[in-house]
Amino acid sequence: MSVDSSPIQPTKPVAGRRSLFDKVLFVHLAALAILFLAQFVLSDYHHLTLARVMVLASFAVGYNILFGYTGLLSLGHAMFFAAGLYGAGLAATQLSFGASEAFLAGIFAGLVLSTLIGMIVLRTSGVSFMIVTMMFAQAGYLMSLYFGEFTRGDEGFVLQGDIRTAHLFGLSFDLTSPDVRYNIALALLAVCVLVCLALVRSPIGRILIAIRENEERARMLGYDTYRNKLFALVVSGTISAAAGAAYALLFAYVGATFASIQYSILPLLWVLLGGVGTVLGPILGTLLMFYLVDITSEYTSAYMLAVGVALIALVLFFPKGIIGTLRDKGLKWLP
Amino acid sequence: MAAMTLLSTESLSRHFGGLRAVDDVAFTLTEGEVRAIIGPNGAGKTTLVSLICGRVMPSAGKIVFEGTDISALPAHRRVGLGIAYTFQITSIFANLSVYDNVALAVQTGMRRGGASLFFLNEATLIARVEEALEKVGLDDRRDMQAANLSYGHQRLLEVAMGLALRPKLLILDEPTQGLSDAEIAGFCDLTRAIAKDATVLLIEHNMDVVMDLAERITVMNNGAILSEGTPAEIRDDERVQRAYLGT
Numbered sequence: 331m332s333v334d335s336s337p338i339q340p341t342k343p344v345a346g347r348r349s350l351f352d353k354v355l356f357v358h359l360a361a362l363a364i365l366f367l368a369q370f371v372l373s374d375y376h377h378l379t380l381a382r383v384m385v386l387a388s389f390a391v392g393y394n395i396l397f398g399y400t401g402l403l404s405l406g407h408a409m410f411f412a413a414g415l416y417g418a419g420l421a422a423t424q425l426s427f428g429a430s431e432a433f434l435a436g437i438f439a440g441l442v443l444s445t446l447i448g449m450i451v452l453r454t455s456g457v458s459f460m461i462v463t464m465m466f467a468q469a470g471y472l473m474s475l476y477f478g479e480f481t482r483g484d485e486g487f488v489l490q491g492d493i494r495t496a497h498l499f500g501l502s503f504d505l506t507s508p509d510v511r512y513n514i515a516l517a518l519l520a521v522c523v524l525v526c527l528a529l530v531r532s533p534i535g536r537i538l539i540a541i542r543e544n545e546e547r548a549r550m551l552g553y554d555t556y557r558n559k560l561f562a563l564v565v566s567g568t569i570s571a572a573a574g575a576a577y578a579l580l581f582a583y584v585g586a587t588f589a590s591i592q593y594s595i596l597p598l599l600w601v602l603l604g605g606v607g608t609v610l611g612p613i614l615g616t617l618l619m620f621y622l623v624d625i626t627s628e629y630t631s632a633y634m635l636a637v638g639v640a641l642i643a644l645v646l647f648f649p650k651g652i653i654g655t656l657r658d659k660g661l662k663w664l665p
Numbered sequence: 666m667a668a669m670t671l672l673s674t675e676s677l678s679r680h681f682g683g684l685r686a687v688d689d690v691a692f693t694l695t696e697g698e699v700r701a702i703i704g705p706n707g708a709g710k711t712t713l714v715s716l717i718c719g720r721v722m723p724s725a726g727k728i729v730f731e732g733t734d735i736s737a738l739p740a741h742r743r744v745g746l747g748i749a750y751t752f753q754i755t756s757i758f759a760n761l762s763v764y765d766n767v768a769l770a771v772q773t774g775m776r777r778g779g780a781s782l783f784f785l786n787e788a789t790l791i792a793r794v795e796e797a798l799e800k801v802g803l804d805d806r807r808d809m810q811a812a813n814l815s816y817g818h819q820r821l822l823e824v825a826m827g828l829a830l831r832p833k834l835l836i837l838d839e840p841t842q843g844l845s846d847a848e849i850a851g852f853c854d855l856t857r858a859i860a861k862d863a864t865v866l867l868i869e870h871n872m873d874v875v876m877d878l879a880e881r882i883t884v885m886n887n888g889a890i891l892s893e894g895t896p897a898e899i900r901d902d903e904r905v906q907r908a909y910l911g912t
């Protein structure tokens with residue numbers, strides 16, 4: 331099903347003929363290289379902002395696998411982000427996990443949650459799918475408040491002490507160091523982008539796009555569309571949880587805001603802004619949106635209004651988002 | 666005849682509310698034949714083949730394919746067994762390329778053959794897509810977006826997708842609807858070629874096409890089978906003439 335066909339942009343042939351010089355891979359690696367080099371020229375403030383943006387962009391990349399490529403509009407992805415956030419945060423505070431183990435715990439929480447939730451919500455489609463995902467996310471939010479004894483609810487809790495040092499392969503990483511944080515965030519984003527790219531260029535990606543474009547036809551070509559949608563939802567939810575876990579561990583704060591409806595809507599907006607069903611779109615969208623809020627909030631307290639107006643204008647004039655529009659204007663090979 | 670029964674239905678029914686779209690139908694297909702189903706609008710032809718391919722589930726009755734009861738199998742599993750359906754109303758992936766449309770069909774077959782979807786042999790995939798496109802004559806349009814094909818070519822793309830599934834039973838639901846005379850002639854040749862490897866079940870309003878292609882004809886009316894026989898028998902059947910041919 332495609333909830334709203336207009337912003338959902340098809341990808342061009344995933345067709346074979348891979349030459350030695352893979353243009354698509356090159357473009358995506360170049361984008362990651364630019365992010366790597368940016369750390370040497372940015373001021374402290376932008377350096378920190380970009381680290382945050384890269385973690386949130388990973389969330390957006392994950393969201394886009396379900397929304398952009400499979401055509402399922404979830405309004406409840408905050409629950410997966412929060413599963414990673416709390417999975418990592420609580421593993422650290424309640425179970426005294428180290429940073430690496432806590433990160434894996436967060437991912438695992440997202441994997442389990444998205445599998446269970448997926449098996450239920452994928453019985454619905456269209457508007458009911460949107461509502462049901464939102465309701466589950468709301469239940470998750472209320473749970474984070476209800477178990478305030480552990481989560482400290484709205485106020486949240488701060489990670490401190492040993493958990494601020496990650497141990498991996500015999501090396502130690504100081505998570506309070508801006509450089510370490512930046513490069514871990516970049517590594518996470520790079521993995522998410524490359525996973526997404528490999529997925530959408532594979533035969534499975536072609537099936538997901540087929541489901542988005544015409545689910546009944548996909549079924550009559552022999553595809554178990556339920557299983558493929560579940561797969562997309564689990565990949566999407568798990569990547570979102572990885573972003574949540576990284577956010578908790580890198581920025582040392584876990585709070586119920588991240589489980590609220592706002593964090594279900596944000597990835598949708600980031601993806602719409604950057605380009606639905608494009609690999610790089612979510613990153614660009616997250617970056618622009620972050621700075622849009624940042625800059626307008628300096629001038630007016632009604633910054634959300636300004637952001638809202640900007641988004642409406644965007645949907646009206648660039649319904650396919652930035653990368654989606656570029657793709658229409660000649661970069662047809664961009665996945 | 667020593668011929669094998671490929672498919673049979675027993676007391677197959679499908680009701681929509683009070684409407685008996687398909688009512689207690691016993692229908693049998695022999696392996697390798699080209700069968701046409703004809704009948705007036707609303708006779709239940711599309712519903713009958715939809716029951717066979719699993720797009721619609723029966724209200725009652727049984728469907729047996731190659732000796733196994735498939736009545737409860739979901740549609741995608743039946744495709745796996747070799748039943749392919751091409752839609753009466755053109756249903757392609759309009760936003761995807763011609764290549765991708767057919768590749769989606771080929772992939773199913775390759776996976777059925779045991780290939781993993783993560784490591785599919787691209788060379789085989791490409792070769793088989795091109796083979797299917799060549800058969801229907803769309804090989805020079807493989808990189809076009811499907812939506813930009815002419816209507817006739819979109820119908821051919823549907824057939825190519827059906828072919829690429831390498832089915833045992835290919836169901837064509839009014840494939841010549843909206844085609845030009847030249848395209849219809851080409852389609853008849855194509856069907857004869859397809860019929861060498863597969864059983865073909867054809868719903869068709871164009872009587873010239875039916876008389877040309879079909880070895881046997883089933884006539885439906887009001888959800889039931891009215892008559893069945895060779896083209897000559899059907900042409901001479903009075904009940905058929907009254908109900909349908911109007912001659």
Ligand SMILES: Nc1ncnc2c1ncn2[C@@H]1O[C@H](COP(=O)(O)OP(=O)(O)OP(=O)(O)O)[C@@H](O)[C@H]1O
Nearest residue numbers: 681684686704705706707708709710711712713753
């Ligand atoms: N999903 C549905 N819901 C309700 N009624 C339906 C449905 N599908 C078919 N029908 C009805 O069942 C009857 C048989 O329809 P069907 O499409 O099988 O006819 P057909 O023989 O294929 O006709 P045509 O030649 O027009 O394609 C019609 O009266 C139709 O309105």
Ligand SMILES: [Mg+2]
Nearest residue numbers: 710711712753
């Ligand atoms: Mg019909």
